[in-house]
Amino acid sequence: MSHGRLTVALGAGAPGFDAAVLGGEELSPGNRFARFVEFRDLLDRLLSEPMTDWSGDWYSAVDARMIPGPAQRPRPxxxxxxxxxxxxxxxxxxxxxxxxxxxxxxxxxxxxxxxxxxxxxxxxxxxxxxxxxxxxxxxxxxxxxxxxxxxxxxxxxxxxxxxxxxxxxxxxxxxxxxxxxxxxxxxxxxxxxxxxxxxxxxxxx
Structure with missing residues (x-):
C-alpha cells in the first residue's frame, strides 16, 4: 500500500490507558521494557522471514507466515x-x-x-x-x-x-x-x- 515507504514506530506503552484499553494487567516498568524488547525481536523476525517459530517469555508463534512480506527487504x-x-x-x-x-x-x-x-x-x-x-x-x-x-x-x-x-x-x-x-x-x-x-x-x- 505504501509502495515501500513504510516506517514502523514501536513503543513500550505507557502506564494506565495503554494497558487498560486492551484489558491487560498493569506491568512494572521493568516487565514492560522486557516485553517490549521481546516484541521488537519477534517483529524483526516476522517481518524479515517468510516463516517464524518463537517461544519467549511474553509471546509465541508457530509457523507464523508473512507472505508475501513487506516490500522493503529484509524489513521496513x-x-x-x-x-x-x-x-x-x-x-x-x-x-x-x-x-x-x-x-x-x-x-x-x-x-x-x-x-x-x-x-x-x-x-x-x-x-x-x-x-x-x-x-x-x-x-x-x-x-x-x-x-x-x-x-x-x-x-x-x-x-x-x-x-x-x-x-x-x-x-x-x-x-x-x-x-x-x-x-x-x-x-x-x-x-x-x-x-x-x-x-x-x-x-x-
Missing part, C-alpha cells in the same frame, strides 16, 4: 520510541539498517505552551546525546503531532523545523489535520506545506 525501518536512557540505548542497538532510529514526542504532559514543550524536547534531545553520542548517525525523529492545532503557517513550520534541526533531529512528523481535537487543523495548510516541501527538506542540511 524501525523507529524506537524512547524518552529515557534505557529505551534510547535500545533504539541505538536496534538501528542496524538504513532508516532505523529513534523517535520522541517530548513530554506527555498536557496543556503546555509551545515554549515549554520545546524546552522539554531540548532536555530529551540532550539526554539522547548523553546516552548514545551526538555523532550517532541514524534517524532522530521528532513527532510534532501534538502541535498540529497550533500550527499557523508554512513559515511557522519552517521555524519549528529549524528548532528541531538545531536539537539534532533529522526528521519530523505531523498529524494529518482534522476538524476536531486532538489534531484540529486546516487541510489547506497541509497543501501549502506540500508545495514547499523541496525547500523545507533542505532545513538543517
Amino acid at each position: 525501518p524501525f523507529l524506537i520510541a524512547a524518552d529515557g536512557p534505557r529505551g534510547m540505548r535500545l533504539a541505538a542497538s536496534t538501528a542496524c539498517r538504513p532508516g532505523d532510529g529513534w523517535v520522541t514526542m517530548g513530554t506527555r504532559e498536557r496543556g503546555l505552551d509551545e515554549d515549554a514543550w520545546w524546552k522539554d524536547v531540548a532536555r530529551t534531545a540532550d539526554r539522547m546525546d548523553e546516552t548514545v553520542g551526538r555523532d550517532w548517525q541514524q534517524v532522530r525523529m521528532l513527532n510534532m503531532e501534538s502541535g498540529t492545532a497550533s500550527l499557523t503557517s508554512v513559515e511557522h513550520l519552517r521555524d519549528r523545523l529549524g528548532q528541531a534541526a538545531e536539537l539534532g533531529f533529522t526528521d519530523v512528523t505531523l498529524a494529518w489535520p482534522r476538524k476536531d481535537q486532538p489534531f484540529r487543523g486546516d487541510e489547506a495548510l497541509l497543501e501549502a506545506i506540500a508545495a514547499e516541501l523541496p525547500t523545507l527538506r533542505q532545513i538543517g542540511g
Whole structure:
C-alpha cells in the first residue's frame, strides 16, 4: 500500500490507558521494557522471514507466515520510541539498517505552551546525546503531532523545523489535520506545506 515507504514506530506503552484499553494487567516498568524488547525481536523476525517459530517469555508463534512480506527487504525501518536512557540505548542497538532510529514526542504532559514543550524536547534531545553520542548517525525523529492545532503557517513550520534541526533531529512528523481535537487543523495548510516541501527538506542540511 505504501509502495515501500513504510516506517514502523514501536513503543513500550505507557502506564494506565495503554494497558487498560486492551484489558491487560498493569506491568512494572521493568516487565514492560522486557516485553517490549521481546516484541521488537519477534517483529524483526516476522517481518524479515517468510516463516517464524518463537517461544519467549511474553509471546509465541508457530509457523507464523508473512507472505508475501513487506516490500522493503529484509524489513521496513524501525523507529524506537524512547524518552529515557534505557529505551534510547535500545533504539541505538536496534538501528542496524538504513532508516532505523529513534523517535520522541517530548513530554506527555498536557496543556503546555509551545515554549515549554520545546524546552522539554531540548532536555530529551540532550539526554539522547548523553546516552548514545551526538555523532550517532541514524534517524532522530521528532513527532510534532501534538502541535498540529497550533500550527499557523508554512513559515511557522519552517521555524519549528529549524528548532528541531538545531536539537539534532533529522526528521519530523505531523498529524494529518482534522476538524476536531486532538489534531484540529486546516487541510489547506497541509497543501501549502506540500508545495514547499523541496525547500523545507533542505532545513538543517
